[in-house]
Amino acid sequence: MTGSVLVLGAGMVGVSVALHLRMRGREVVLLDRQAPGEGASFGNGGLIQREAVFPHPFPRKLSEILRIAGNRSVDAVYHPRALPGLVLPLLRYWWHSSPERYAQAVAGHAALIASCLDEHLALAQGTPAMALLRPIGWMRLYASDQSLAAALAEAERARREHGVNFAALDSQALAAAEPHLQVARAGAIHWTDPLSVSDPQALTLAYAAQFEAAGGQILRGDATTLARHGAGWRASTPHGPVEAAQVVIALGAAAATVTRRLGYAPPLFGKRGYHRHYRLRGNAVLNRPILDTQSGFLLAPMRAGVRLTTGAEFATNEAPPTPVQLARAEPLAQRLLPLDGRVEEAPWMGVRPCTPDMLPIIGPLPRQPGAWCAFGHAHQGLTLGPSTGRLLAEMMEGATPFLPPAPYRPERFA
Template identity: 50%
Template sequence: MKFDTIVLGAGIVGVSIAVHLQKLGRSVALVDRKRPGLETSFGNAGLLQREGVYPYALPRDISTWMHYAKNDSIDVHYHRDALPALAPFLWAYWRNSEPAKHAAIARQYATLIEHCVTEHEVLAREAGVTALLKPTGWIKVFHTNAAQDDEARDAERWHREFGVHYTLLDPATLQRTEPYLDPSLVGGLHYTDAVSVNDPGALVAGYAVYFERLGGRFFNGDATTLAEDGNGWRVMTQEGQVNASTAVIALGPWAKDVTAALGYRLPLAVKRGYHMHYTPQPGTVLNHPVLDVDNGFLLAPMARGIRLTTGVELAERDAPKTPVQLLRAEPVARTLFPLGERVDDEPWMGRRPCTPDMMPIIGPAPRHKNMWFAFGHAHHGLTLGAVTGRLIASMMTGEEPFIDTTPFRADRFAA
């Protein structure tokens, strides 16, 4: 079984790469241990965040650190035994979160974010899954005027610098827009350029079906069996050995397992997150994804129900689930919106692959001319999947990329 390219990883990034390569005439084997869209891409807020020009930074003020140190918040939870191993990553992350550095990172990162909606719209139309994309934007809601004022200042700066569009919602307008939210809210901020996806896993699966219609093949296989084979690569699958002249590592939080075996020392870490679905109370509806800024959780209308998502858990990637943030969030979420019964038997947990400079790794492997990297998208994997797919395919086939990819190359680290 010989192909032009092996793409390892069938999340939104890997599937998008496979689609774009197949569209450009390359024969592609897409390899993963599970069917497409069943890992990190399955569970998220379902947002294509056109406003997400500033990647999520680490807070630097002492009061926030003191608050998180108590380890009892909804938006951040940590495993104490994981902190020693995470310390080098957190230190580099903290340094890159300094305001001037963060602003410089945003200017580069925004070149990706600018295309996130349009690139998904193209793939969704070609794959026949545009019904999954809802151009409703999303809303941040506030319990205090101070929180709303802070967010409004950021939104106005992003509008001036990067063309982000938003609308401030006073209490009356917010109630008309979302009539079943807590009426005591002081207001909201609607990011109008974003697109919501009411079933992220189905979107990835739809792209994967399109990939197969284009002639690509999916294999269940073990990415850790990847090995050089002459001038190319081989990997073992349930159907036997697959060979190709080039390979792409798009394994998200598992990328380090393969890159380390190839001799790379990339500063990757994982932020874990959880979700649970609920029915809405009879006669109620949630029209937009809604983030409770003051309490640090998000509610999103999904095909399966209202999805409650948590913030960040700092832990070893494969440590057992500890969904304490969901337990903290659920009673507060019920005061924000009238949630009904739980739909899921147990909480879902996912793992976000992160770099300390908050930007993904997209481009050629520094020491293997026939190897490409595409991982480390942190909170914006779904948002940037289609953009990354087109960029990697362009670079691999000799086309001029539609943006400058230099800031995202792996060799920015001492790899």
């Protein structure tokens, strides 16, 4: 088993970790209950977000907290029954969102984000994955001159401090860029660096195909069966156990289910999200993803149609899907664009794995030699998968990591 690795979780993060380890000569098995890319990597806005240097903080303004508490918005909803279990994680989230602590989160988050385009392109170049990566950026729309001016000031800060690029559009330029918008907006910020993915699951599958072509193995199995086996690790599959010297836990929102039995219980919490695809009437097109700040949803052109994605839903793990946000967003989206019916009747739902300090957990699992963590990427698993894969692979190889790993160390929650 010397040098062998078992990677648990076949989302974008797990696939990227497995591929980077295989590229370095490790014998790697990638294990998941589902096929690659069928979890949270399946449903998202399909953006490699180079501009996302500022993670989502807990609201600090009382007016914003009261708006969300009313539980009638599109961007955030909650199940009352879930609140008791969320009190402690959300209080810690609020605490980490204070200005001085949030600055630390920005520094760690921006360091990873700065590498996202290069790391995706390094994996995709010369493969079918390149056809899925569109260099068109995305736009955030604003309804008033005041909100646009405030957003432009923040964008200027992102450009000045983190090298992010954007273009400011007034109402006429926005109408020219997206001629089939049916409502007027004061303007938009066009983030020009990000890549737009036409099919997020297909991108994960393309990287998984590279992993298999390089000699990696993908198996179906239950990650919750992970246990010590001598000096290494073992997990069950329908065809028998699989063993390895080291294990990487890249299970997204389900990671704590496995790590808790190993003595590590990070304050991970989930934000559920939904999406559904729509057709457009006649010859109407949406040229690039748009987020309408007044309405609180994102619309993205994809292979399956125009994808409408929601914000965050807070619920218990066992709660059935309640796509109330889609129900609220759909009529607003129909006023914004000439939508012409749903592509699929049942919406998709997934869970984003979040940490209170807004940073992922990457590095050795405390007090468990040979076990490693790669989870907690919140809204940015698709963006940060390849960067995380490279960082963790370099750490596991004992090489000098391409960026300091300290901000993401698991023991900060030990």
